[in-house]
Amino acid sequence: MSAVSAAPDIVYAAPRQRHPVIAFLRHQPLGAAGLVVIVLMILAAVLAKWVAPYDPLTVDYGGILARPSWQHWLGTDNFGRDVLSRIIYGAQTALSVGFLASILGSTLGALIGVASAYFGGRIDMLVQRLMDVLLSFPIIVLALAVAAILGKNVVLGVDVNLVLAIGLPMVPKVARVVRASALAVREMPYIDAARTAGFSHARIIFRHIVPNVTAPYLIMLTAFVGQAILLEASLSFLGLGATEPTPAWGLMLSGSAIDFYQQAPWMIVFPGLAISLAVFAFNLFGDSLRDWLDPKLKI
Amino acid sequence: MSTAAAGNPGAGLSPLLSVEDLHVHFVTSRGVVRAVEGLSYDVRAGEMVALVGESGCGKSVSALAVMRLLAKPAGRVVAGAVRFDGRDLLKLTEDQMREVRGRDIGMIFQEPMTSLNPVLPIGFQITEPLFMHQKIGAEAARARALDLLRMVGIPDAERRLEQYPHQFSGGMRQRAMIAIALACDPKLIIADEPTTALDVTIQAQILELMKELSRRLGIAMVMITHNLGVVARYADRVNVMYAARLAEQAAAEALFARPLHPYTVGLLRSVPRLDQPRGPRLETIEGLPPNLLAPPPGCRFAPRCAAKQPECEQRVPPLDEIGPGRHSACLRAAELASAGPQALGLQDAEAGAAPPAKSLDPLPVIEVRGLKTHFDVTRGLVAAHRAVVKAVDGVSFEIRRGETLGLVGESGCGKTTIGRTLLRLEEASAGEILYRGTDLTRVNGALLKDYRRRIQVIFQDPYSSLNPRMTVGEILAEPMRVHGLQPDRRAARARAGELLEQVGLYAYMAERYPHELSGGQRQRVGIARALALEPEFIVCDEPVSALDVSIQAQIINLLEALQQRLGLTYLFIAHDLAVVRHICDRVAVMYLGKVMEIADRDALYAAPQHPYTQALLDAVPIPDPRLERERSRVPLRGEIPSPLDPPQGCVFHTRCPLAEERCRREVPALREIRPLHFAACVKL
Structure with a gap:
């Protein structure tokens, strides 16, 4: 038997320590594309005042239903309002309602899911059956019901009841996913250790379980922003969300747009594109985030 | 018996498998791990060769490299040759290699729970390699599968062929795995920790079977293990690996x-x-x-x-x-x-000396009386199908201050449930747990919180017993602050540093997260966390069984030193009888929820009374080939019955060599056979 040879001289490039954001962008190009669109949308919404070429509410009866041109890139509507400016301002409504509703729905759902998993037994059984009942309604029907019952209640420029109407139907879905993760965490010996140390339920839930289920929570949260934007547009389209003259994407598709779309297709094509692009971007980002945060998929 | 000394069966012949200067690298995002460096060993026909080493030393990786099963693209063989039967396996095409796997070389993995496909019947999984490699018909394959099942000692083979893995016990699954590995008459079997997941009596059965089959069928075997006792009994030659390299190579007896x-x-x-x-x-x-x-x-x-x-x-x-x-x-x-x-x-010069005598307080700290912990299991939807698992069924013992009571038994015997019931992680169904005279099963609220401070726990798995999102310092400081043991954050941090030093770590490690520590270091943090509340009594639930041998000894010594220094009382739950003998003052042996025998350590190990204790001790292999090969051993037959359906009478009678009609009817009480030596057997 031969003696040990020296290790073969193979030179490997030293692993580079990249910032996690850079690493994410490199390994998840589709998610990065989604992220770019999301960042652009946020910038447009925040800087709308300076970015938008016209005031979204200024009516110009001299230039109604103008085709897309150098003056009005995406044309004007039946009141002569600039479609591009209304889409840019519409991002404010879409994003604020989208994020708030998603944060509300996911957070509430996550808390219910964690509590349900932690206490288990009868409480878990009751909570989960309640969630099953809520899940049996199509999300849009549930949102319609909430919006119709609560009506409008604008605080700081955001319709709080609209946020509730969109956020609440998401609760059962998030609760289920987070409960599944929390069930696994609950069985970990470090939770037993926390119990034997005499910690309170609240401490165990918030200090020991919640930090260990943040990955599914964040993933659901981002995925639902897209859903919420779509839902907001649907509710506005159905007349239960934003109301004229607020620039909102769903609203731009409804009302008089239906009467004029054959003469002026740009009135509905571009807001529709904005909705699709936003939802697509959030879905791409959410999927990539899931892959990224799942340690099993990492080398 | 001594195949190693008196000429190997295939000595002198050219080796069947020859690994030459193997180098395996893993390219990961954190750098290159040189997992195997310059490994060389030979296996001759009919020989049993062991690869021994601790976790991460490269023993399993080298076996995967031989089988060309390394995880791609991270793992790669960068140099070396694997000659098998005149060919270099590393140079074969993937198709040729597939022919070799399963037909010429069989593999047995550690975890019989996950290495069988749960949705396919056992018979299908045994015949599959036959169809693949030998192109035989369905009838012939079935006949061969029946032969194989009988060969590996699975009774009622006809019926078993149709069953699925979940209907097999752990030991039976490992037998089925062996049958699959044997299906195509391989020349070599690579067994990666084949008995590590099994109980000691089952381990003895499986090893005897493997040795017997290897000798009768002339199959060479590579056994990867960390258990030196197993090596001593079964291996002809031994390769010891350390940190990716070979440390030593020798015939078992010489080593x-x-x-x-x-x-x-x-x-x-x-x-x-x-x-x-x-x-x-x-x-x-x-x-x-x-x-x-x-x-x-x-x-x-x-x-x-x-x-x-x-x-x-x-x-x-x-x-x-x-x-x-x-x-x-x-x-x-x-x-x-x-x-x-x-x-x-x-x-170590000091290690040979006799242990100092312990002076024990006569008053018990913990007294358990008639403890029962039963679990309801609902089978099916109807409540009428409700079954009860009697995990702990009428157990009594006491532990004096400063004493260590060992609780041993195979999996499913209820030893862990006793610990969890003492910690109030499970609720007792009946009986009392007296802590200094107060019944712990009844306390609640603030009183319970106070008891929780005095009764702490050390868990088995150092990887999952620490919250991955908290630093070591936070983990140690949190219980002190919740119980108001330290006035402020600063004092708690200082105390955490002290605790870390007390368990042999450094105060600066408080800044680290658990994943930045090794298994042994994490277990020390787990011990420090238990000590943070200055408890009097600690339940140690298999505290060393997940650790490597060299680390295990460090932790055992630490636990003993802490007991002496702080006057702690331990309940030490373990399945390793040698570890229990080392650390415990008294030992209780459990089987299916009941205590079979309880006695002082020396009395129990010197003269075990209960047939189950005798069988358990008999099944433990001793790391000395000469002694080990002289022991004639009759492995305990059968397996532990399901706790859902325990036997009538004495729960051990189904496996007991002494069982008679009376044992089937009578439940034996724990009796004092000799002074302070109790056993539950009617035959004594």
């Missing part, structure tokens, strides 16, 4: 009689043994194995070696031939061979 590498010396000495008197503390190998991302230059073992010289840290020691068939990668191997380990300072 155990006189190890020629300081690592092997340490490994053999740090295992508590049943055949030797118990010393005051275990010898250990200090320190931790190196990180293979940045290994030390020179000898990998030098940082932990008591016999190291300046040269050891600079020069990589070659694997030199010291005697016929003996190789050691130590610069001082020749000295070790002539002068012995004592001369090189490798033996």
